[in-house]
Amino acid sequence: MAALFRLENSRDAAAIQRILRHLTDWLHAPQQAGLRRSFTEWLRRVLLPGRLPDITIPAMQELQEVDDMLAERVQEWYAEYERKGLQDGMRKGMAQGMEKGRCDEARRILLGLLTHRFGPVSPEVEAQLQEADVATLEAWTLRVLDARCPEDLFND
Known part of the structure; x- marks a missing residue:
């Protein structure tokens, strides 16, 4: 339950990832497959669309898939922020x-x-x-x- 509250209060994708990794480790046992799927479905349908409205959330069965998807997105976002930063810097430099x-x-x-x-x-x-x-x-x-x-x- 504490992980659920931490997820709801998370501010960014990196925080969600950290909590997901903890959840994945905690719910690794086969008898917890139903709980893993429930968390995964809740993440996919409720939390992620609210926190990350600009991305399409694919169908996923396991928490690890959510973690993998977020890791990929975070790398894309960092690359995009870096590209935008370079463009802004070049534009400002040219203007100056x-x-x-x-x-x-x-x-x-x-x-x-x-x-x-x-x-x-x-x-x-x-x-x-x-x-x-x-x-x-x-x-x-x-x-x-x-x-x-x-x-x-x-x-x-």
């Missing part, structure tokens, strides 16, 4: 790389315009350009036409 590229290009253009118009810029101006984001660099680029000196870009 593109943003950095846009920022570097905006900085390069603004520095070129400043140098063309005013000559070499001071280290202080270069430092401000290095710290600015793309939107700020683009706004400053528009101010180059009206600026009397590079420092005018930074005055709102």
Whole structure:
């Protein structure tokens, strides 16, 4: 009975697996075949559909089959989570790389315009350009036409 309550309170497939392994060991005797089948049927029809709604639960006769099915599913889920994590990481990395590229290009253009118009810029101006984001660099680029000196870009 305690195993039944632990199964009902389990949070994930790995916890269910641990309890199932304990149950399989505990109910291994041939005279407990009926109880094993009852547990298996309850797992298949009640517990697993409620805990794992996204998977189709095949017909099973023994607790070991449930354990095997869960072990296979858990491996598939880990592989899927890993794949999704890699995809998300790549997507975020590409977005960050593109943003950095846009920022570097905006900085390069603004520095070129400043140098063309005013000559070499001071280290202080270069430092401000290095710290600015793309939107700020683009706004400053528009101010180059009206600026009397590079420092005018930074005055709102």
